[in-house]
Amino acid sequence: MEEKPTKHNIANASNATDSLDHQFFISQVKRNAYFTMKEAHVHPSYEIYYLLSGKRRIFVNHTIYVVNKGDIVAIEKGALHRSTYLADKAHERIVINFTDEFVKPLYEEFGKETVLKCFKNPHMTIPASRREYVDNLMQKMEYEYKIPDNFSKRLLKNHLYELLIFLLRCQEFQYNTIEELDAVDEVIQEVAKYICQNYSTTITLEDAAKKANMSAAYFSRKFKRTTGFGFKEYLSSVRLREATTLLLETNASITEIALRCGYNDSNYFGDVFKKIKGMSPYQYRKNKGVV
16 A cells, blocks of 8 residues: 555654654655555645656546656645556656645745645656656655655755755746546546535435436446545545544534535534544544544
8 A cells, every 4th residue: 555644654754753853754666557545545744746657547636647657746735635557567656745844944935835836736747858857856865764864854855845946947937748638537537526516515426427427337437447436435535534624723513514514414424534534523623633
């Protein structure tokens, strides 16, 4: 399974925890053909996904990205995402996770809104002539992360800042060619967008299939293959993502949050929430989202 930027990396990366203050994580992994993340996830850090080889499909919130060698996907914190296979070949990727705190000096110099522009247009292709440069930056970060000393945090920040500025420059000055989705993927993407915009209402598999102009069984198979989610799993994930935000950022009651997120029964909402998060909505709010 893909490493998640939670307890198992940012918070518990044993070889870098003390020196990096849980603010940064990097991992380079090779995967076999047909590998699919077993679980989608949301995390409080930003993610940069860089594909070194192979071909993947990455589903972020309600958008599908076809990712080829040399492509980067910049994933905002709090975004629901999952990667799935798109070809019968192995792939290799690098994932970087970092917090707002880790790039605070960059925010102060350029402005947070400017720095985070690369997450607003998240899919980009690194020009072939510049991939060695990006590869070298990634290798430097991985080295400092795996073998940290008193200077590693400063060097990691320098390398990450350089990468982010490079990505901003790519977006601003270079024509970016990305692979277009096929017709079925376009339809599935539109239905996913509809779910994200209407999660507070009752949405059945049959409703979604009708939107796609497909039979329920055919739509269910296509939705799973394209996004990596089962229909019910995706709907539940979207609703719970919104619920966690409301729990932490509002004073709304548990019952009100349940209703706003599409659950007619607050007890059922509590059961679903606890099954996924490992604690009740009340405990989640009390612990400020620390699972």
